[in-house]
Amino acid sequence: MRNAFFLPGVALPDNIAATGEMAAGRAANAVARGRRPSICAGALFRRARAPYARAQRRSFFAPRESSAASGKLLTEVLRECAPGAEPAILSGPVLSPRDVARHLPTAVTIAAKMDVALRLQATLGHATFRPYASDDLIGVALGGAAKNVYAIACGIVAGMGLGESARAALLARSFAELCRLGEKLGAKSETLMGLSGLGDLVLTATSPTSRNYSFGLALGKGSPRDELLRAGQPLAEGVETASALVARAGARHRASRRRGGRRYSFGQLALGRSLPRLMARPLKTE
Amino acid sequence: MRNAFFLPGVALPDNIAATGEMAAGRAANAVARGRRPSICAGALFRRARAPYARAQRRSFFAPRESSAASGKLLTEVLRECAPGAEPAILSGPVLSPRDVARHLPTAVTIAAKMDVALRLQATLGHATFRPYASDDLIGVALGGAAKNVYAIACGIVAGMGLGESARAALLARSFAELCRLGEKLGAKSETLMGLSGLGDLVLTATSPTSRNYSFGLALGKGSPRDELLRAGQPLAEGVETASALVARAGARHRASRRRGGRRYSFGQLALGRSLPRLMARPLKTE
Numbered sequence: 390m391r392n393a394f395f396l397p398g399v400a401l402p403d404n405i406a407a408t409g410e411m412a413a414g415r416a417a418n419a420v421a422r423g424r425r426p427s428i429c430a431g432a433l434f435r436r437a438r439a440p441y442a443r444a445q446r447r448s449f450f451a452p453r454e455s456s457a458a459s460g461k462l463l464t465e466v467l468r469e470c471a472p473g474a475e476p477a478i479l480s481g482p483v484l485s486p487r488d489v490a491r492h493l494p495t496a497v498t499i500a501a502k503m504d505v506a507l508r509l510q511a512t513l514g515h516a517t518f519r520p521y522a523s524d525d526l527i528g529v530a531l532g533g534a535a536k537n538v539y540a541i542a543c544g545i546v547a548g549m550g551l552g553e554s555a556r557a558a559l560l561a562r563s564f565a566e567l568c569r570l571g572e573k574l575g576a577k578s579e580t581l582m583g584l585s586g587l588g589d590l591v592l593t594a595t596s597p598t599s600r601n602y603s604f605g606l607a608l609g610k611g612s613p614r615d616e617l618l619r620a621g622q623p624l625a626e627g628v629e630t631a632s633a634l635v636a637r638a639g640a641r642h643r644a645s646r647r648r649g650g651r652r653y654s655f656g657q658l659a660l661g662r663s664l665p666r667l668m669a670r671p672l673k674t675e
Numbered sequence: 676m677r678n679a680f681f682l683p684g685v686a687l688p689d690n691i692a693a694t695g696e697m698a699a700g701r702a703a704n705a706v707a708r709g710r711r712p713s714i715c716a717g718a719l720f721r722r723a724r725a726p727y728a729r730a731q732r733r734s735f736f737a738p739r740e741s742s743a744a745s746g747k748l749l750t751e752v753l754r755e756c757a758p759g760a761e762p763a764i765l766s767g768p769v770l771s772p773r774d775v776a777r778h779l780p781t782a783v784t785i786a787a788k789m790d791v792a793l794r795l796q797a798t799l800g801h802a803t804f805r806p807y808a809s810d811d812l813i814g815v816a817l818g819g820a821a822k823n824v825y826a827i828a829c830g831i832v833a834g835m836g837l838g839e840s841a842r843a844a845l846l847a848r849s850f851a852e853l854c855r856l857g858e859k860l861g862a863k864s865e866t867l868m869g870l871s872g873l874g875d876l877v878l879t880a881t882s883p884t885s886r887n888y889s890f891g892l893a894l895g896k897g898s899p900r901d902e903l904l905r906a907g908q909p910l911a912e913g914v915e916t917a918s919a920l921v922a923r924a925g926a927r928h929r930a931s932r933r934r935g936g937r938r939y940s941f942g943q944l945a946l947g948r949s950l951p952r953l954m955a956r957p958l959k960t961e
Contacts, residue, residue: 482843493838498961506960514958521961552779553882557768561874568868582854583961587873588847595881596839672800674792675784675807675869 399490461633462530477501477509478526480533480585482592484599492517498585500529521584528580531571535634536590537627539563541605543594548609560594570638601627685776747919748816763787763795764812766819766871768878770885778803784871786815807870814866817857821920822876823913825849827891829880834895846880856924887913 390401464476481497489495496519499509506522514520523529542563546556564587571581580586593599597606604625607617618628676687750762767783775781782805785795792808800806809815828849832842850873857867866872879885883892890911893903904914 481840482847483840488838488840494841494844495838496840496844503960510958516955519958521959523961552774552781553878553884554767554769554774554782555780557874557878558780558782558870560877561768561868561870561872564873565865565868579851579961582847582851584844584847586847587850588843591846591877591881592839592843595877598839669802672796672805673807674789675809675865 396487396490399487461637462527462534464526464530475502475505476526477505478529478533478585479509479513479520480529480589482584482588484592484596489518495519496521496584496588498523498529498580498583500524500526500580500585523580523583523585525577525580527574528571528576529585531574531576532567532581532586532589534630535567535570536586536593537601537625538631538634539567539590539627540593540599540601541608541625541627541631544602544605544607545609546605547602548606548611550609556595560590563594564590570634574637601625604628682773682776685773747923748813748820750812750816761788761791762812763791764815764819764871765795765799765806766815766875768870768874770878770882775804781805782807782870782874784809784815784866784869786810786812786866786871809866809869809871811863811866813860814857814862815871817860817862818853818867818872818875820916821853821856822872822879823887823911824917824920825853825876825913826879826885826887827894827911827913827917830888830891830893831895832891833888834892834897836895842881846877849880850876856920860923887911890914 390403390405390407391399392401464478468474468476478500479497480500481495483489483495483497494517499506499513499520500523501509503522503524506524510520510522539560543556543559546559564581567586567590568578568581571578571586594602596602600623603623604617604627608614617625676691676693677685678687750764754760754762764786765783766786767781769775769781769783780803785792785799785806786809787795789808789810792810796806796808825846829842829845832845850867853872853876854864854867857864857872880888882888886909889909890903890913894900903911
């Protein structure tokens with residue numbers, strides 16, 4: 390079997406089959422949900438009953454439609470919609486499935502109840518694709534969601550021509566904020582320091598092939614936000630995720646909401662005005 | 676005054692003066708030691724008696740010549756050679772002094788006894804150059820030294836054409852190793868997560884303008900190690916630092932020495948052979 394559109398020239402293994410029938414998924418031991426899970430995730434989950442592995446890294450937060458910007462993690466939506474299913478997330482520093490298909494070395498995290506994670510690890514891992522098992526669903530989901538927001542911010546800084554130093558400083562501060570947020574939400578710090586946290590953040594926030602970074606880059610160069618979000622443009626999920634993160638942080642911790650709120654509100658404060666304001670804050674200890 | 680060679684077109688402030696006389700340094704409240712501090716650092720320190728601020732980020736580890744690859748931090752060498760001086764380090768994500776001179780926003784860490792750090796912060800900081808004060812000399816020195824080693828490793832992975840995913844995974848693992856090493860040596864984890872730790876690591880290990888990354892890149896593409904280390908080539912301090920780090924880790928913790936030793940020994944194991952070996956390790960939890 391081949392996937393001529395997304396993976397031209399790659400022969401898929403014999404044990405992979407394509408189907409348009411949801412019934413096939415019902416019989417499976419594990420169901421991997423691919424692209425754009427936040428769109429219609431709830432509806433899909435309700436229709437299938439099986440352990441889930443997410444084979445795609447994007448938008449772990451539920452969209453406004455399903456959870457009204459409550460900032461719920463996708464695994465939480467899954468638990469509500471399909472209480473019998475065992476949630477799992479596959480996440481990590483992978484920008485293109487083509488790299489995996491070309492057997493470039495890739496390491497990712499699979500989070501689930503540990504016995505499920507280890508089973509998925511054994512099923513999916515091979516010589517050049519190395520999944521590490523984790524039982525920290527919150528940490529993996531949080532890292533995968535938040536990195537898109539920080540990638541937009543790093544793209545903005547690059548697009549404004551502020552230099553590599555500023556972008557690196559912002560990335561370090563973003564990671565520190567992610568760790569504070571993770572602590573509030575019950576994520577493990579090892580997870581955030583791992584492949585699906587720091588690894589994915591570094592990749593997404595520095596690579597021009599990342600959609601969220603590119604979105605920030607264009608924003609920083611002066612493209613209007615609404616034009617960049619027009620239908621047909623590549624989806625920068627970090628824009629939606631920013632609101633969800635602020636809501637989530639706000640529900641738990643008012644102080645971090647205030648702090649986060651300003652950074653996450655892309656487009657509400659003119660970029661040219663926000664920079665001097667940030668730079669004028671009092672000097673502090675680290 | 677101008678520095679026509681390194682900062683062409685930049686007018687230096689009136690309160691900066693150049694001198695070749697060590698005596699001028701003797702009278703100063705603070706002396707900043709710039710490039711290549713590991714070369715003849717001991718000799719210089721012995722000749723001056725004043726608080727020190729390092730205005731340059733490289734090679735915080737003493738060279739073989741002065742401390743026989745004992746892996747001493749430069750601040751420790753300073754303490755031995757000039758016991759009356761107050762050590763300080765300025766470190767962080769800055770690849771080029773030109774960016775600072777052009778007033779691109781830059782954030783760095785100044786580590787010293789806190790009152791000294793705060794005084795240096797007030798003296799050196801301005802609108803676009805933001806030093807954050809810290810009292811963690813060990814953490815700042817360690818981050819500044821280790822990042823060069825990891826940058827070489829990341830360059831190798833990029834040079835071998837292994838893709839962005841592999842480089843990002845390696846960077847995440849490098850940071851985790853840095854944190855373990857820091858814990859053994861008494862560094863604060865906030866420091867390693869900050870500007871002089873993660874911030875500098877990300878910049879140095881992803882930017883083609885970093886000498887250590889470029890060295891690794893060339894190594895990964897097949898250039899012979901000895902040719903790249905020939906006189907006249909840009910200095911990749913990570914090569915020397917690798918040995919110092921292994922020695923330091925070994926003195927404290929045999930297990931991490933074994934683990935670290937293999938990664939740090941650039942050129943001792945053929946790259947083409949070490950990759951399959953790394954990829955063949957058993958799959959683990961994260």
